[in-house]
Amino acid sequence: MAILSAKLVEVIQLGTEIAGLIDLPVKYWPLPGQYLPCQRLDGDMDGLATPLFPVLVGPNRLALGALPATWQPGDLVACAAPQGHGFSLPGSVRRVGLVPYGVSPNRLLTLVPDGLAQQAAVSLFTDRGIPEDVLARVPSQVEILPLAALVEEPGWPDYLAVDVDRSGLTTFIDQVAPHTWRCEAEVLIFTPMPCRGVGECGVCAVRTRRGWRYVCADGPVFPLKEVVHVAR
Amino acid sequence: MAILSAKLVEVIQLGTEIAGLIDLPVKYWPLPGQYLPCQRLDGDMDGLATPLFPVLVGPNRLALGALPATWQPGDLVACAAPQGHGFSLPGSVRRVGLVPYGVSPNRLLTLVPDGLAQQAAVSLFTDRGIPEDVLARVPSQVEILPLAALVEEPGWPDYLAVDVDRSGLTTFIDQVAPHTWRCEAEVLIFTPMPCRGVGECGVCAVRTRRGWRYVCADGPVFPLKEVVHVAR
């Protein structure tokens, strides 16, 4: 249980979310899809940590989000070690699809640099408008398409990364029909994680093919096929 | 029940207290010893107003204190009308004594400009060190003396203004022996005023010669002789 006290250096508005640069050694940076349990010192006295995920930024900078609205630059933040299973983009893939479903695209966009680095085409499938300020930070090689494009041509991607709120899983399955996908696919399930695994409280539970699993410890990223038929 | 929404323009450290300049029409400025019930909009959600008193500042500026530590410049503040009975410095007095007992001198120092304007000698009697930054704002004509000076020569002042926490009244009476004073004297009794009179809750009550009185409505400034023998 390494605990680090770090400073919130800068605060960035990313669409509707607030992200922050936290002064952390690189070895503490969470990977795409992982999270860092953080708690502002001398505030947030309910005792709960906020899980912060890597979100879109430029090279050599790590922005974490979404920050609670009350956090201010200069605040000291206690951080536990990065936690959970993130995305694992296979080195062989050539056509990467990103599907932020009903959530901001910020967490998935952290996969863009790796995708482009391995010469893959990267498409973002979404029906929600992408805020100007976020769009300005997305490399121009990334194609932005409506979800219908994926539903019509589910064979195009050879890797798909989904980001969805637990409460949106059923609608997602109904609308997007992910069982028609043949490629490798992973899903980040976004849900409150009050105990971040410390208490096995079960509030973050999802049903999977292999029984109940906890998003905080077994996720937040799952193979899509593990949850697609049973999740609720 | 006039309600004004005003901006907190500037925040000033005055010794251990924080004071603020609030962008208020002059007719809403409380007089020395009066208070302005204020509540920060979108914060302080317990529903209680904070009573802000005039505190030491230069000419044509009104600083109010003590501000809650969470208030920031730019915050919007809802203010009710100035409330309560303040000090009434008689125009005839020539030797004014100020006695902040166990509290900061900031509230009493607002009497200095009027005292000096009427050519009175003004002395501040206190055994607590006065913080540098406060001292720097006190006109050099004001003499600063230990309490013992007043106890030894109670006949010197022809007007005395006292500021004391309700919980400190008994000690004050024991140590300073105000019944030996012959001059006109007033006392600001500082105590929480949760309902500011709206509910007649009685939390601010003090016993006076004429029965129980409420600091929020009948005070905060009382003739000293009303409370000196019975207050508790």
Place this chain on the structure above:
Amino acid sequence: MWLDEERPVLKRELLLDKPFVNASGTLGFAPEPRLAPALRGLGAFITNPISRAPRVPAANRAVIPFLGGFLLHSGYPNPGITRVISHFRQRWAAAPLPVIVHLLVETPADIAEMLPKLEGLENILAVELGLPPDCHPDLLAALFEAGYGELPLVPCVSPEQVPVLLGVLTGLGPAAVHLVEPRGALPGGDGEIIPGRLYGPAIFPVMLRAARVLVTAGLRVIANGGVTARWQVDALLETGVLAVGLGSALWGIDQGMRLLSAEP
């Protein structure tokens, strides 16, 4: 004047034409003109607690903030029922809204002495009973027995009293039950532990749950709730309470007013 020919006067039933009241202790003893803006939003005015004999402020009176609210300990100072009536009966009669008188009662004798003094006064809608914290079901039944008369009785219960008193309450079938703030304790400035009522949004989840228990048992409920936001009013009304009691919000500068004037 509130009672008029047009309006049906239903004994033992409480009709409020707006779904808000004030919590006892928050607006004083009578609906004074200075309170007019708040009064326009209320369905009834509830007086400060009134006891048989005069009460002085508690020696250890205090307000102690905590995260999400504050504890208040006052001693319920009041000049006693006789002086309250002679002082305020005219103002109650002339009020622009009906008045509910809050009585502090410990024994059946208290109520038997106090209630007759109120009967016959104008514009009194009901009498609220402030109960001791350890009120036994038998005591509540005896208080109702002693208080049977013209005026509907509204017992006040705090959430920690609900499990003990639920059975007797459903049996008595009062005009309404008023769910009031929980009791708590906190160390004061000098470390002494101060008992008192808890106010502010911190208490809302406890109050919402207790309101649901009372409503589910078939009781007519007025519920305080540490309410400072409209969604809290809505949650209580959807639960089925007759009216929401505003407490500390009425002491703020304009929070209470915003709640009272908002469209439902």
Place this chain on the structure above:
Amino acid sequence: MWLDEERPVLKRELLLDKPFVNASGTLGFAPEPRLAPALRGLGAFITNPISRAPRVPAANRAVIPFLGGFLLHSGYPNPGITRVISHFRQRWAAAPLPVIVHLLVETPADIAEMLPKLEGLENILAVELGLPPDCHPDLLAALFEAGYGELPLVPCVSPEQVPVLLGVLTGLGPAAVHLVEPRGALPGGDGEIIPGRLYGPAIFPVMLRAARVLVTAGLRVIANGGVTARWQVDALLETGVLAVGLGSALWGIDQGMRLLSAEP
């Protein structure tokens, strides 16, 4: 191993060598090595709630913040007593501190079936009983009757249960009573009202008052309290509780640790 020759084993009495425990549900089913820093500060480890049959997470599981705390509704998921014991008995036995097993009980039959499975296991200090919210005094007495045996029983009561159960508790004279978080309710994201336990500093004044009532009645008390600061620990200990239960503070990054490692 905790039980050794030197130490007197007092049946029906609870000896804790440090004045802290965790609240049930906050540190999982067994004192795992990853929890070591927290465990060093605790006088005993309390397991997550364990039921007779397996329980799955509640369909409407949720955590809902409010000013000063949060509501938690989990459904108390657990694999049932039989699987819990086979999975964790070794870890309980090998633990660096004694273990208190928390059982969810609804009927005397529950406890009569579950308790014998625990007797004879090593390093179990006591069995805690999680009670239904409407637990009647007769039910509690029947549970004790059914549970009489080797292991001390520690009933868990929330503040709203104290007035109802105080009488029977003093009669039963349990090894200790554990005062646990109050129940509440809040609207969830879609407006549905979610019931659950309340955590965080907002509950402290209610817990301190209830702890005083229990201690004053002569009971030995372990008290949770939404404790996040040392002055709250001190206020509870001065009130006379045996130990303070830490809840949400143990889920923070280092708040719980600061409480556990501070000098008294």
